[in-house]
Amino acid sequence: MIDLRSDTRHASHAGHEEGDGPRRRWGTTFTGRIPRSPPGGEGGRVCLGKEAGLFVPTGSMGNEVAVAVHTRPGDEVILEADCHIMNYELGTMAAFAGAMPCPVRGDRGFPTAGQVEVAIRPPIYYCSRSTLLCLENTQQHAGGGIYPRDRFRAVVDLARRRGLKVHLDGARIFNASVASGVPAAELAEGADSVMFCLSKGLGAPVGSMLVGTRAFIEEAVAMRKRMGGGMRQVGILAAAGLFALEMMVERLAEDHANARVLADRLAEIPGIEIDPATVETNIVIFRSARVPAGSLAERLKAAGVLCLAISADRVADGHPPRRQPRTGPQSRRRGPPDRRLRRSREEKRFLTPFERLR
Numbered sequence: 001m002i003d004l005r006s007d008t009r010h011a012s013h014a015g016h017e018e019g020d021g022p023r024r025r026w027g028t029t030f031t032g033r034i035p036r037s038p039p040g041g042e043g044g045r046v047c048l049g050k051e052a053g054l055f056v057p058t059g060s061m062g063n064e065v066a067v068a069v070h071t072r073p074g075d076e077v078i079l080e081a082d083c084h085i086m087n088y089e090l091g092t093m094a095a096f097a098g099a100m101p102c103p104v105r106g107d108r109g110f111p112t113a114g115q116v117e118v119a120i121r122p123p124i125y126y127c128s129r130s131t132l133l134c135l136e137n138t139q140q141h142a143g144g145g146i147y148p149r150d151r152f153r154a155v156v157d158l159a160r161r162r163g164l165k166v167h168l169d170g171a172r173i174f175n176a177s178v179a180s181g182v183p184a185a186e187l188a189e190g191a192d193s194v195m196f197c198l199s200k201g202l203g204a205p206v207g208s209m210l211v212g213t214r215a216f217i218e219e220a221v222a223m224r225k226r227m228g229g230g231m232r233q234v235g236i237l238a239a240a241g242l243f244a245l246e247m248m249v250e251r252l253a254e255d256h257a258n259a260r261v262l263a264d265r266l267a268e269i270p271g272i273e274i275d276p277a278t279v280e281t282n283i284v285i286f287r288s289a290r291v292p293a294g295s296l297a298e299r300l301k302a303a304g305v306l307c308l309a310i311s312a313d314r315v316a317d318g319h320p321p322r323r324q325p326r327t328g329p330q331s332r333r334r335g336p337p338d339r340r341l342r343r344s345r346e347e348k349r350f351l352t353p354f355e356r357l358r
């Protein structure tokens with residue numbers, strides 16, 4: 001079987017289990033918090049040039065800890081409609097932080113400063129406060145696209161001018177860095193906090209990092225604990241993460257090259273729609289004009305290739321399937337289907353609430 005469903009599906013490298021060198025250097029005191037960013041090398045990668053960092057069990061927890069620390073209940077969080085925080089984190093910002101998402105649509109998942117500006121609430125007492133902007137680089141739903149740097153800088157500048165904090169979901173920031181040749185710390189410039197994953201592509205069995213100012217991390221430690229993420233004896237996981245950062249980052253280029261070969265070959269197949277130029281890193285998304293994505297994924301599985309149907313007509317490696325609509329009594333209560341949205345049963349399986357409004 002060839003498994004192309006996610007860059008988290010990997011056998012861990014022997015070095016991860018040993019994780020010996022880094023572990024000795026960092027000691028077992030790596031119980032989740034790095035007191036301050038050591039200069040250069042390891043530290044440069046561990047904290048992405050920020051003052052401090054925190055080991056968290058998952059990328060989702062890293063994102064949600066950041067949202068909870070940056071906001072107060074009732075605040076609004078501006079983010080791209082297709083981003084991970086919006087679609088795949090179970091509305092945690094509402095559940096834990098009491099914050100509301102304000103989704104905007106950006107070209108290929110990358111909002112411009114203008115698009116963000118119109119979403120910022122005016123400072124009127126009856127409006128919720130826009131306090132946080134969340135960005136994603138690379139953008140999973142843009143097929144691992146890299147945030148255009150000028151656009152990113154402009155958006156961050158705007159947020160600063162308007163008093164918003166910026167959190168960067170950099171689950172795959174090293175993919176962006178390796179593909180663009182720009183150090184990850186530079187890609188993270190201007191962000192108040194960044195989450196990046198050690199277990200995606202880099203091969204660590206588990207774990208992500210949340211980095212930011214010392215003051216931010218102090219609060220994040222408490223929030224992580226509140227969410228149940230305060231771990232004991234986590235040095236062994238941290239060692240695997242350090243190994244990943246030391247040894248695996250450059251090898252992401254191999255994934256990118258493989259993804260490009262896959263995209264080029266797919267583009268040669270009649271009926272498959274894909275622009276290989278849009279495959280910048282390790283995610284390949286394509287459409288089939290003729291076969292619904294779900295059936296295509298089934299047929300590929302029968303042929304020994306695992307991939308994901310991410311919408312009615314799009315197939316990908318590296319993507320979770322979209323939310324399923326409700327079934328059972330709740331859905332029946334909704335009444336007859338809206339005629340404007342008459343779609344095939346296959347299509348309906350994949351519609352997000354946001355898409356249903358379009």
Ligand SMILES: Cc1ncc(COP(=O)(O)O)c(C=O)c1O
Pocket residue numbers: 057058059060061063084085136138140169171172197208
């Ligand atoms: C862009 C992005 N952010 C965050 C996450 C969450 O990471 P985790 O699965 O470790 O919670 C993912 C996972 O796929 C992701 O793709």
